[in-house]
Amino acid sequence: MLAAKLTTILNIHLTANQAKQTHACIIINGLNSLKPLLVRQILLSTRNSSRRISQYVHNILYHLPHPDSFSWGWAIRYFSQQGQFKEALYLYVQMQRQGSCPSTFAVSSALRAYARTTHKMGGMSIHAESYKYGFSNCVYVQTALVDLYSKLGDMNTAQKVFDELAEKNVVSWNSILSGHLKSGNLMEAQRVFDQISKKDVISWNSMISGYAKIGDMDRACALFQQMPEKNYSSWNALISGYINCGDMKSAWRFFDTMPARNSVSWITMITGYSKCGDVDSASKLFDQIAKKDLLTFNAMISCFAQNSQPRKALQLFGEMLKAYANIQPDQMTLASVVSACSQLGDMRFASWIESYVNDLGTDIDDQLATALLDLYAKCGSVDKACELFHGLNKKDVVAYSAMISGCGINGKVGDAIKLFDMMVDAQIHPNLATFTGLLTACNHAGLVEEGYRFFSSMKDHGLVPSIDHYAIMVDLLGRAGRLQDAYELIKSMPMQPHSGVWGALLLACSVHNNVELGEIAAEHCFALETNATAYYSLLANIYSSAGRWDDVRRLRKLWKENKLVKLSGCSWTEST
DNA sequence: CTAGGGTTAG
16 A cells, blocks of 8 residues: 555655655665665656765665666666766676676666776676677667777777677767777768768767867868758867867857857857967956856866966856855866966965865866865975875876976976876876976976986977977076076077076076176066066176176166166965 | 767866
């Protein structure tokens, strides 16, 4: 009687609280057989995941003597779709420990989790199992396998599984298509694309963004025009293609003519402007957004953080918390906020963020961990940074670069160089930021030869040194007293040196008392910087230590005429 | 009763 009533209840939509009440009722009356339905209802009633729900579902499954494959399937599917891959895979393992036979639902969900985390061994073991359980004729499982190997970059195996598929559908085709696109085989991708008889929106969009990513905007645009039905993503793919080519004008033209925009359209444009350093345009665009959500806030906050406007980033974060109480920050938000804090050298936030993250119940992903690592390293806690670094699932360029520069700042040049070697061994390509950290480390320790070697090796990695790299090198050579070498390096620069470059030489000349080069450097500094007080005093020091008092007097006069006021020194660290 | 594919911020 009661069981029948509860069954009815469990078949209608329930809120989280109603589900809990029903759960209590089930426990009191010992109606274990209803728990599968309950699991389904709970997972259906929750839109966004949280640690609480996962704990709740865990508890139910844990207390069932023999959870059925139905409940396992629901739970694993749920976490896999929510992007909580660790949870999903943990449940999958639990299921096998209990001796339950996996369903095709559980298997395909688990495969999705392994594919998204690019976990080769895990995925391959499920592949083996799928033969054992006789799932090799299930199109869902096989397609998930095609996707797995595509994401792993193993196109041979992907193709093999794909060929074995008796009945391929669009999803299967799209999976193999995305594999070819990911491995950069545009020819093969185009061939596959042409073979798809029933192309859907995803087939078209994949192909468009494939061409857009390699900068072949003509082909991308042609396909875009050909496509029968476009959605937001079609437009967004084309727009981000133009942005990647640095063609903001065309990007804007398409953005402007879009019939309607979604959040991704807005953030694509905002981050486009952000990459060009055009914070004003990004900001203007952001103000136009009628419905601001987490995505758009994140894009704008990270725009500020990336363009050295940490205060504005933090300010916007504050506005978001205040005015949009219903928006919960995620790892992305926090990563930007942490990055802003580390730019300000503000340690107060680090511990606050940690407790905040714990309160929210979201786990720290690699991106957030990398941002925290950077913060700790910049604030002098190398050990803590190291701990975070080793805990990363995947160490990418950003992580290595942050760690290298962290070691450099804290006087661990040896470790910085070791990390760099490790990184190259791991086939991770260093970028400009990596070399900034590395050269700074060498500079810090006065390792001229090593620094010079790394600087020269940049071109071997396909990198063109930026003006800042030259500035570090000039500083490094200069401090070591190799003033002439530093001067030659400046003269060899392919771009116009800024005041930082000449300033570094001037400083070195002041340390090593070189009047001749000092004058040249100072002259350039005066020309480049309106507020040149510091440079005047440096040159004055050079003159006075050379005993050239006439020149000192001449300079003082010049200084007064320009009505320059000596600035008081200030720390780059935020004052508390 | 549920599953597999693309687009997106540091």
